[in-house]
Each structure stands twice: as structure tokens, then as C-alpha cells.
Amino acid sequence: MLRGKMKIGILTTSFPRYEGDCSGAFVLAMARAWAADGHGIRVLAPEPSSRRAAPRWPGIEVRWVPYARPRGLQRTFYGSGAPDTLRTHPTAWLGALSFTAAQSVAVRLVDDCDALVSHWCLPCGWVASANAKGRPHLSICHATDVRWLARLPGARTIAQRIAQGATSMWFLTTTLRDRFFSIARLDPGSKTTHIGPMPIEPPPILVDDREGWRRELGIEDTTLLFLGRLVPVKGVDRLIRAVARVSEDVSLRIAGDGPERCRLEALARDLGVKAHFEGWVHGARKEKLLRSCDALIVPSRPKDGVPTVIFEASARGLPVVATHLDGLTQHFPKDALVPQDDPAALTSALRELMSGQCQ
Numbered sequence: 001m002l003r004g005k006m007k008i009g010i011l012t013t014s015f016p017r018y019e020g021d022c023s024g025a026f027v028l029a030m031a032r033a034w035a036a037d038g039h040g041i042r043v044l045a046p047e048p049s050s051r052r053a054a055p056r057w058p059g060i061e062v063r064w065v066p067y068a069r070p071r072g073l074q075r076t077f078y079g080s081g082a083p084d085t086l087r088t089h090p091t092a093w094l095g096a097l098s099f100t101a102a103q104s105v106a107v108r109l110v111d112d113c114d115a116l117v118s119h120w121c122l123p124c125g126w127v128a129s130a131n132a133k134g135r136p137h138l139s140i141c142h143a144t145d146v147r148w149l150a151r152l153p154g155a156r157t158i159a160q161r162i163a164q165g166a167t168s169m170w171f172l173t174t175t176l177r178d179r180f181f182s183i184a185r186l187d188p189g190s191k192t193t194h195i196g197p198m199p200i201e202p203p204p205i206l207v208d209d210r211e212g213w214r215r216e217l218g219i220e221d222t223t224l225l226f227l228g229r230l231v232p233v234k235g236v237d238r239l240i241r242a243v244a245r246v247s248e249d250v251s252l253r254i255a256g257d258g259p260e261r262c263r264l265e266a267l268a269r270d271l272g273v274k275a276h277f278e279g280w281v282h283g284a285r286k287e288k289l290l291r292s293c294d295a296l297i298v299p300s301r302p303k304d305g306v307p308t309v310i311f312e313a314s315a316r317g318l319p320v321v322a323t324h325l326d327g328l329t330q331h332f333p334k335d336a337l338v339p340q341d342d343p344a345a346l347t348s349a350l351r352e353l354m355s356g357q358c359q
Helices: 025-036 082-088 092-110 121-131 144-151 155-164 174-184 210-217 236-246 261-271 283-292 309-315 343-358
Strands: 007-011 040-046 060-065 115-119 137-141 168-171 192-195 222-227 250-255 274-279 295-298 320-322
Touching (some): 007 121, 040 092, 060 092, 155 174, 168 174, 210 283, 222 283, 236 343, 261 274, 309 320
Parallel strands (some): 040 060, 115 137, 168 192, 222 250, 250 274
């Protein structure tokens, strides 16, 4: 797709609003990689509800798309993520509809781009396919968007139009690919498709000072790390309960935020689990946590996507305990993954991890 130097338009529902923001971090990672190769990048993303100064990245131009007024009503995206916002605040669907309309107008801002990339088939894939005008279009489908698509009236027609307007498509897993083409009633072989996780930034080169970082962070015991949104699908409550059953000498570092935080803090207190809630972390602190903790735990429930933090941890040599998510078996042995909806299996996996740490 990327032959010679091109100007690439990226349509997305999520993009970092400030330096260190985790929203759409993998979209930024992709954009930065292309910009580093000399391609010009223009991003169309939902305008945030606050006026916090936006960061600037070399070679990347960000155009924020307003979709509600007053500005404070723009709450459908960002925060804990659109899926949870739409689930807990039904009025957020109005924002989803108005953003689709607003992006359909704003797409003219990428008329001078040589190629289009859309993240999330709804609404961005739909808008990009309708406006590709013969240009290359890579439509990237995640997890929730494909599930939403399946529930919509006229899903078959919508999926067909997305596929017809895309020159290639990217899915996190083969299951998601097959589900999309089943909705469209098209042969998966009729379109060039790519299967794999979203990209991550390469680890920075640092002088190894793990013991110094542990002292700085106040890490003394065996410490397990969770990094992500504090929402039900991430299964952090199961992690806290599993740690309570494993050992009093195990601590948790929970890096992230979301609507579940207060409930999770109360659960940890009630069970006597030593859990330190970091809030969102980025930059040096995130890097030190990934290099100082003893393992990353990803206790996701079904319907979670493929968390990029798994690959960030693996790139740094940090052991990972993860539940069996569709797509991970392409990167990890099946017997290395913990069965979903099996708290006893998660507890057993943590005990086995602790046993290895003590040897």
C-alpha cells in the first residue's frame, strides 16, 4: 500500500489528546511509524470535551472533529472508552450518531490525501469507504465494532459497503475476520486481509537499574502489574480475589483508571490485598513499572480485544499471565493461557508463577 512518499489520512474514534494519553495509543504508534518513513499524516478524530493543549508530533497533523455543542457534551469517546460509555450512558449514542454525521462532512479534509486508513469499521470504516474515491483504503476492524455491526438493522449491506470501499482490511483475529465476512455474506478470500495485533512503540533503550527503580517506586514484595482501563471486561476484580487467595506477600500495582476504580479499591481493602492504584501512567513511570514488577497479569473476560500491553511487556522480557483471549494463541502456546471464566485457574496460575519466582 505504501509505495513512495504518500499523504495518508487516518480516520479514528480515538487518538491521544495529550502527551501520555492512552486513548488510541496504537493509532499514534502506527501514525508515527509511517511519519518516520517520510509519509505525511493527517488524523481526523473526535474533538475532546476539554480544551487541554494538544501535543504535536513531527509529520502528524491532527484535526479534531466537533460533534456536539456545548463542547462539554462531547463525552461519547475517550475516558473509559466508547464501549463502556455507550453501555452505561445510553444518551452517549446521540454523540455516536452526531459524530458519524460530523465525520462524514469533515472527511473532505483528507480529500488531498493519497490513501486512507480507518480505525473501527463503525463509523470510520463506513465513512472512509464511502469517500475513498478510488484511493487505497485500509479498514482496520477491532472487536467491539464488529460485534456492534452484527446487531444493526441492515448489517449485511453496511458490511458489504465497508468491504467494497476498502482495498484491504486488518483484523485482530481470524475469528473477527470470519465474523465480519459472515455478516457481509462475502468470501474472506475476496479481499486482501491482514491478521494481527495493533502495533506498539519499541521499548526505549535504558541503562538497567531494576533495583534502583524498585526502591524509587516503593516495591518490596513480589509485585504483580495490571495496566489498562478499569472496566468490567478487564477482570481486575478477579485478579484482586485471586491474589487474596494466593499469598499475603504479593502486592498489586494497578495502573489505569475508569468507572470501576472505587469498587476495586473497596474490594482490595475488604480482602486485605496490598494494592496500589497508580491512576494512568505514561512515559518514565510506565516504563519503570514494566521493568520493575515481577509479572504482568491480564485477567480479561470474554469480549475483550487483544490488549497491546501484553506485547509491550513481552518486548521488555516481563513474564505475562493472561486469560485465553481469541487471537493470543497465535502468539502464545494455548496451554500457557488461563481459561476464561475460571477463577480457580487464575489462582492456580498465580501460585505457579509465585513458585517459579521463589526458586
